[in-house]
Amino acid sequence: MKNLSLIYFVLFATILSCSQPKKQNNHEKETTEGFVTDTPAKADIKADNIQSAVYGYYVGMFKASIFDRDKKPSYANKITVSIDSLKDKIVYGHSIVAGNWRPFQGEWSTLDNVLLVNAKEPGDDRYDGVFEFSIYPESQIISGIWKANDKNLAVTQREYSLEKREFTYNPKLELPDYIAWQDLYDQNNEIVDGAEFLTEDVLKVNASIQPLKKEDVENLYKGDLEVIRNSIYARHGYSFKNRKMRYVFDSAVDWYMPVSIDVRGQITDLERQNIELIKRYEEHATAYYDAFGR
Amino acid sequence: MKMLSQNISVLNLKAIIRVAILLVYAFFCYLMLQITLQYIPVHTDVAFLRIKQDYISMQHYKYAFFIHAYTAILALPAGFTQFFLFIRNKFPWIHAVTGYIYVSTILLFAAPSGFIIGIYANGGLYAQIAFLLLAILWFWFTLRAVLSIRKRNIVAHKQWMIRSFALTLSAITLRAWKYIIVALFHPRPMDVYQIVAWLGWVLNLILAEILIYYIYKKDIK
Numbered sequence: 099m100k101n102l103s104l105i106y107f108v109l110f111a112t113i114l115s116c117s118q119p120k121k122q123n124n125h126e127k128e129t130t131e132g133f134v135t136d137t138p139a140k141a142d143i144k145a146d147n148i149q150s151a152v153y154g155y156y157v158g159m160f161k162a163s164i165f166d167r168d169k170k171p172s173y174a175n176k177i178t179v180s181i182d183s184l185k186d187k188i189v190y191g192h193s194i195v196a197g198n199w200r201p202f203q204g205e206w207s208t209l210d211n212v213l214l215v216n217a218k219e220p221g222d223d224r225y226d227g228v229f230e231f232s233i234y235p236e237s238q239i240i241s242g243i244w245k246a247n248d249k250n251l252a253v254t255q256r257e258y259s260l261e262k263r264e265f266t267y268n269p270k271l272e273l274p275d276y277i278a279w280q281d282l283y284d285q286n287n288e289i290v291d292g293a294e295f296l297t298e299d300v301l302k303v304n305a306s307i308q309p310l311k312k313e314d315v316e317n318l319y320k321g322d323l324e325v326i327r328n329s330i331y332a333r334h335g336y337s338f339k340n341r342k343m344r345y346v347f348d349s350a351v352d353w354y355m356p357v358s359i360d361v362r363g364q365i366t367d368l369e370r371q372n373i374e375l376i377k378r379y380e381e382h383a384t385a386y387y388d389a390f391g392r
Numbered sequence: 393m394k395m396l397s398q399n400i401s402v403l404n405l406k407a408i409i410r411v412a413i414l415l416v417y418a419f420f421c422y423l424m425l426q427i428t429l430q431y432i433p434v435h436t437d438v439a440f441l442r443i444k445q446d447y448i449s450m451q452h453y454k455y456a457f458f459i460h461a462y463t464a465i466l467a468l469p470a471g472f473t474q475f476f477l478f479i480r481n482k483f484p485w486i487h488a489v490t491g492y493i494y495v496s497t498i499l500l501f502a503a504p505s506g507f508i509i510g511i512y513a514n515g516g517l518y519a520q521i522a523f524l525l526l527a528i529l530w531f532w533f534t535l536r537a538v539l540s541i542r543k544r545n546i547v548a549h550k551q552w553m554i555r556s557f558a559l560t561l562s563a564i565t566l567r568a569w570k571y572i573i574v575a576l577f578h579p580r581p582m583d584v585y586q587i588v589a590w591l592g593w594v595l596n597l598i599l600a601e602i603l604i605y606y607i608y609k610k611d612i613k
Contacts, residue, residue, distance in 0.1 A: 299580075312446060316514065317582035379581075382443045387581060388574045390423050390567050391440075 148235045149184050152213065156181070156240040156260035157355045159348070160195050162253040163243070169252035172196065172341060176348035178356050179240055179260055181233065189215050193229075194356045197339025202229055211236065221247060231258075238262035265357045267364065269306035271333050273325070274351060277301070282321050283345045296346075300325050305372040306333055315376055320383035327376040330369045334361035420564045421468050431461045447512045456508035464502035464563065470494040471557045495538050498556070503531035515585035522589035529597075530559040551604050558600035559593055566592025 160177035177195035184190075189206040192199060204217025213233040219226035231242025241259040248254075278298040300322040303314055306329070315323060328343045337356030338344040347354045358364075365373070430439040436448045447453040470493045473479060473486070480487050510523030537552035570588045573579060579587070 312443070316443065317580045319578075319580060378442050378445070382440075383581060385439075388571070390571050391427055 151235050151238075152184065152233055153181050155179070155263055155265055155355065155357065156238075157263045158258055158260035160244070160256050160258050162255075163257045164255035165253040171252035172344075173253075174349065175344060176354065176356055177258060177260070178265075178335075178337075179229075179231075179258075180357075181240075184213075189217055191217065193219075194337045194359065196344060197337050197359055198223070198225060199337070199359045200226060204229070215242075219247075224248060225251065263355060265335050265355055267334055268353075269333060269366075269369075270304070271306075271353050272304060273301055273329060275301060277325070277346070277350050280346070280350060282324075282342055294321050296321055296325060305330050305376065306366070306369055309368055310372045310375055312375065312379075315379050318379070320380055320387065323376050323380045323383070327373055327380065330365065330373060331361055334358065334364045336361045417472060420568075421465075421472075423567075424465055424468060424563060428461055428465045431458065434458060443514070444512070452508060453512060456505040459501050460505035460509055463497050464506065466497045467494055467502055467560045468563065470497065471560050474553060474557070495534055498530060498534045498560070499538070503527050503534070506530070513585075513589065515582050515589055519586045519589035522593075526559060526562065526593050529593075530556065533559065547608065551608065554600050554604055555597065558596040562593035562596055565596055 156179045158177065159174045161174045162171050165171040165173070175196045177193055179191060179193045181189065181191045184206060187205055187207070189204050190201070191203075192201045194200075200219045200223060202217040202219050204215060206213050206215045208214070211234075213235065215229065215231050215233060217229045219228070225246065225248075227244050227246040229242065229244050231240050233240050239259060239261055242257070244256045244258070246254045278296055278301055280296050282294040282296065297319060299318050303310060303326055305326050308314075315326075318326070324343070325346055328338070328347070331338070332347045332351065332354050335355055335357035337359050338347060339359075427439075431441075435441075436454065437445070441448050441457070444453075444457075448457070470490045473490050474494065504527075507524060507527035510520060510527050513520045513523045533552050533556040537549050537556055540548035540552055566588050569591050570584055573584050573587060
C-alpha cells in the first residue's frame, strides 16, 4: 500500500513536470529541503529557494563614512535598495536615493545563510559607484558599504543597514508630531534665516485626503506649506532631489521610503488640486511675505 | 553775528529736512509705482491676484481692482504737491489743477473701488471692516475738503485735506508697517494683514489730528 502511494506520487509528479516545468522545480526544492546537508550543491538549492524571500525593497539611512567636509556633503540620506533578480550568480537590482534612481548588477554568493553581493552601477552617472553588501534573509536586513567611482566627490564611501519593507501608497499617513518646530535646512546644510522653521500648523492638514480651501492655507508659513505639499509626494514614495525637503522626510518621517523619481502619474485629482492651491500661497509668500507690498 | 549764523544753520537744517522728506517720499512713490506696474498689461493671475483667484473671476471685483490699482497711485504725487506754500502762492493754477486731479481720482475712482475690494479683503472680518472704514473716511474727508473750498472756507479746507492726505498716505504706511512687523516678529501672513489693515491708517489719522490741533491751536482758542 505504501509502495502504491509512492508510485502514485511519482506518477503525479511526472504529469506535473510535463505540463509545468517550473512548478516541478519548486516541488523538487521543497522535497530536498527536508534533507539539508552540508554539500555545496544543497546549499545552492537552498539559496535558490530563498530568492522570493530576498526580493523586494530595503530601506534605511545611507550614511557618509568617508567624506570631505569642505565640499558640503549630504551626510545621511534615506535610501531604498531593491533586489530585483538573483539568477545564475548574477544579481540585478536598483537603488533610489536623493532623487537618483540607479540600476546595479553584480555577482552574489552564499556563506552561512548570508548572501554576499558585489554590484556595480552603470558608471555613466557622476554619482555611480560599487555596492558591497550582505543580505541576511532571516532577519531581512541588508548591510554593507558603497564606494563612489569618482574619488573627488564630497562623499566617497557610505555605509548602511537597511530593513526590508513593502511599499504601499497610503493617503492617511500623517507627519509625526515631533516634526513641528524643527528647523529647515537649505541646500548647503545650513539653517536658513529665522523664518525657516516648521510650526504645529504643519500637522493641521493632510493634503492627500482633505480638499483644501484657501482658508486652510492662507495663514500658514511658507515652510509649513512647502512640507504639507511635499508630504503628498512623500506618500507616493517620491525621492527628493531638493535637500531641504529630503532632510525633513529622510530623517524625521519613519513611514517615508523613496521608491520613485517621478510620481506625477500617481498623484490623485484631489492631491493635484491641493498642490496647485498650496503652490500659489508658497509662491506668494516667497515673493511678497517680507517685501514692501501686500 | 552769532544770531545770524544760528539763523542760517536753522534755515539749512529746515531745507535739509525738506529735501530729505521729498526724497523719501519720492522713493516710496517709486515703490508704489513698481507695485502698480505689476498689473500692466492687465493680467488676472499675477502678483497679489494669484491669491485672489476666488474673487477675480467676479466682474465687479475685477473692475474695482484694476481701477484701484491704476488710479489710486495718482493721489500720491497729486496730493503731495498741495502742501507746498510756494506753489499755492506763486502758481495757484497748479494747486487748482493738481487739486482737481487729486479729488476726482479719489471721489470718482480710488475710494469707491477701494470700498468694493475692501469687502473681499484678506484677513477676515476685522481686516474687511478696517478697509471699508478707510474707504468711507477717505471719501468723506476728501468730499468735505471740496465742499469747504467751494464755500471759500480755507481753514476747513486745509484741515479736511490734511485728514484726507493722511489716509492717502496709508497706501505707503500700511506696506511699510507690514515690512517692519514681518522683519521683527515673523507673524503668520494673515495675522500681519489684520494688524496693518488698522495700523496702516488709524495711526496716520491720529497724527493728522495732532497736527491740526497744533497748527490751528490759536484759531481754536
